[in-house]
Amino acid sequence: xxxxxxxxxxxxxxxxxxxxxxxxxxxxxxxxxxxxxxxxxxxxxxxxxxxxxxxxxxxxxxxxxxxxxxxxxxxxxxxxxxxxxxxxxxxxxxxxxxxxxxxxxxxxxxxxxxxxxxxxxxxxxxxxxxxxxxxxxxxxxxxxxxxxxxxxxxxxxxxxxxxxxxxxxxxxxxxxxxxxxxxxxxxxxxxxxxxxxxxxxxxxxxxxxxxxxxxxxxxxxxxxxxxxxxxxxxxxxxxxxxxxxxxxxxxxxxxxxxxxxxxxxxxxxxxxxxxxxxxxxxxxxxx
Amino acid sequence: xxxxxxxxxxxxxxxxxxxxxxxxxxxxxxxxxxxxxxxxxxxxxxxxxxxxxxxxxxxxxxxxxxxxxxxxxxxxxxxxxxxxxxxxxxxxxxxxxxxxxxxxxxxxxxxxxxxxxxxxxxxxxxxxxxxxxxxxxxxxxxxxxxxxxxxxxxxxxxxxxxxxxxxxxxxxxxxxxxxxxxxxxxxxxxxxxxxxxxxxxxxxxxxxxxxxxxxxxxxxxxxxxxxxxxxxxxxxxxxxxxxxxxxxxxxxxxxxxxxxxxxxxxxxxxxxxxxxxxxxxxxxxxx
Numbered sequence: 141x142x143x144x145x146x147x148x149x150x151x152x153x154x155x156x157x158x159x160x161x162x163x164x165x166x167x168x169x170x171x172x173x174x175x176x177x178x179x180x181x182x183x184x185x186x187x188x189x190x191x192x193x194x195x196x197x198x199x200x201x202x203x204x205x206x207x208x209x210x211x212x213x214x215x216x217x218x219x220x221x222x223x224x225x226x227x228x229x230x231x232x233x234x235x236x237x238x239x240x241x242x243x244x245x246x247x248x249x250x251x252x253x254x255x256x257x258x259x260x261x262x263x264x265x266x267x268x269x270x271x272x273x274x275x276x277x278x279x280x281x282x283x284x285x286x287x288x289x290x291x292x293x294x295x296x297x298x299x300x301x302x303x304x305x306x307x308x309x310x311x312x313x314x315x316x317x318x319x320x321x322x323x324x325x326x327x328x329x330x331x332x333x334x335x336x337x338x339x340x341x342x343x344x345x346x347x348x349x350x351x352x353x354x355x356x357x358x359x360x361x362x363x364x365x366x367x368x369x370x371x372x373x374x375x376x377x378x379x380x381x382x383x384x385x386x387x388x389x390x391x392x393x394x395x396x397x398x399x400x401x402x403x404x405x406x407x408x409x410x411x412x413x414x415x416x417x418x419x420x421x422x423x424x425x426x427x
Numbered sequence: 428x429x430x431x432x433x434x435x436x437x438x439x440x441x442x443x444x445x446x447x448x449x450x451x452x453x454x455x456x457x458x459x460x461x462x463x464x465x466x467x468x469x470x471x472x473x474x475x476x477x478x479x480x481x482x483x484x485x486x487x488x489x490x491x492x493x494x495x496x497x498x499x500x501x502x503x504x505x506x507x508x509x510x511x512x513x514x515x516x517x518x519x520x521x522x523x524x525x526x527x528x529x530x531x532x533x534x535x536x537x538x539x540x541x542x543x544x545x546x547x548x549x550x551x552x553x554x555x556x557x558x559x560x561x562x563x564x565x566x567x568x569x570x571x572x573x574x575x576x577x578x579x580x581x582x583x584x585x586x587x588x589x590x591x592x593x594x595x596x597x598x599x600x601x602x603x604x605x606x607x608x609x610x611x612x613x614x615x616x617x618x619x620x621x622x623x624x625x626x627x628x629x630x631x632x633x634x635x636x637x638x639x640x641x642x643x644x645x646x647x648x649x650x651x652x653x654x655x656x657x658x659x660x661x662x663x664x665x666x667x668x669x670x671x672x673x674x675x676x677x678x679x680x681x682x683x684x685x686x687x688x689x690x691x692x693x694x695x696x697x698x699x700x701x702x703x704x705x706x707x708x709x710x711x712x713x714x
Contacts, residue, residue, distance in 0.1 A: 166575065170570070217533075223532065242578075242581050246504075250575070252536065253569035256561055257566055260561040267553075270554070270558050275548055282537045283457070287540065288537070
């Protein structure tokens with residue numbers, strides 16, 4: 141995981157546009173956004189999925205970068221006052237706090253465009269792989285995925301959600317991009333359709349587990365460890381797994397989802413060990 | 428031009444995501460955004476550029492749709508209170524006025540993703556064409572293009588800009604997407620590199636002329652004809668071509684740019700007539 145992160149870190153300079161010069165403040169805001177990296181779960185899932193299919197680890201760092209850029213843009217927009225109105229992200233002031241709302245909207249917009257550009261421009265992928273990746277990533281990022289899920293989340297704040305509705309919301313809001321991360325890793329490594337289906341079943345359950353654990357941490361952790369304001373869900377009366385299932389119920393749910401995810405990898409051998417390890421990390425993490 | 432518009436209109440239903448069901452309000456906002464169509468200059472430029480290269484007009488409606496979606500998303504975000512704070516767009520309340528800021532941010536974000544997805548999914552284009560188009564469109568939409576230009580525009584409001592700085596800002600803010608529209612049309616029609624260069628010279632000058640005329644109309648037209656608030660540039664003390672060159676100076680500048688654009692098409696015959704006509708339309712339009 142550390143090696144994945146350091147490979148990704150080495151790629152950050154390629155995010156700045158090659159042509160033209162950016163206004164100094166926009167460049168500063170972009171640097172601020174890129175240098176506040178988190179757990180990088182999505183790029184790591186991407187590498188791990190690729191590893192499960194083939195040893196060719198060096199094949200496709202650009203797609204990993206694109207996944208992280210889409211995730212970064214979504215956090216920047218979600219934090220805006222018009223959306224979740226968050227002041228803290230990964231232990232630092234959110235982008236619109238450090239700069240302003242207009243800059244945050246534009247940095248998010250630019251990062252989304254850059255993500256697709258970076259895949260289209262990746263030297264080590266075939267045109268067919270790029271098109272498939274862009275299709276998967278765009279669908280996961282858009283109305284039927286991340287954007288739609290964020291919309292439902294905002295509309296649901298303060299309302300009672302059923303467990304089914306909560307699952308459906310998270311499947312869109314965070315699940316879709318996690319599934320896309322694993323799918324892109326498979327595509328980069330030349331996975332068969334059957335392998336992609338198995339990887340997707342793994343990713344679907346890991347994605348749900350990720351959110352269950354997020355809800356648990358919002359109750360059990362503290363602001364400093366989390367890098368974002370602790371207790372915000374309860375304060376805003378948000379529907380969470382903890383609220384609907386209780387703390388212990390949510391913890392067994394996370395374990396149940398992890399087991400389902402691991403079962404989907406049964407036909408993979410040693411090569412899927414990194415995916416398995418990541419599943420356990422996602423469920424056992426402390427922030 | 429009417430035929431282009433009606434072909435595009437017939438494609439709007441394909442913008443809604445095929446999988447999953449959108450929340451009713453998000454769907455309503457998306458419909459509101461899509462049904463408030465403007466002059467559709469970008470798709471028409473795309474078709475006209477394709478026509479200049481080849482007769483195969485039916486080849487590639489999807490890329491035209493993608494261009495219009497990127498343009499639509501940019502208007503929605505630019506109109507936000509944190510940006511230009513506009514209440515009127517194409518004669519109707521702006522999206523954030525009719526709905527709210529969060530919805531407007533998310534509809535814009537979703538439209539951007541959908542634009543790239545639609546190109547990646549276009550049945551009539553080769554993988555190589557799609558990748559080339561996505562690269563050109565993403566670059567034009569991003570930091571080195573539209574997003575960067577909008578940033579400079581916001582930062583410049585109320586400041587004195589030189590003519591060179593004003594041109595550089597518009598080349599990014601609106602020029603880049605206009606050039607991309609023409610480039611995509613060329614790519615769809617299989618243009619040679621030399622043909623793409625000639626088309627780009629045309630597009631560069633048409634793009635600049637487009638903005639000069641916008642500035643003239645902001646002074647000479649009225650709110651009803653424009654469909655947006657007239658006189659806003661002067662009211663906000665914005666740098667414009669009219670302010671820097673005078674009304675007559677701006678009018679000769681528009682003519683000079685049109686002539687340069689037309690000269691770039693000298694090696695094309697009859698097939699480029701639609702491009703020429705569009706150039707004249709852009710300079711002579713009343714709104």
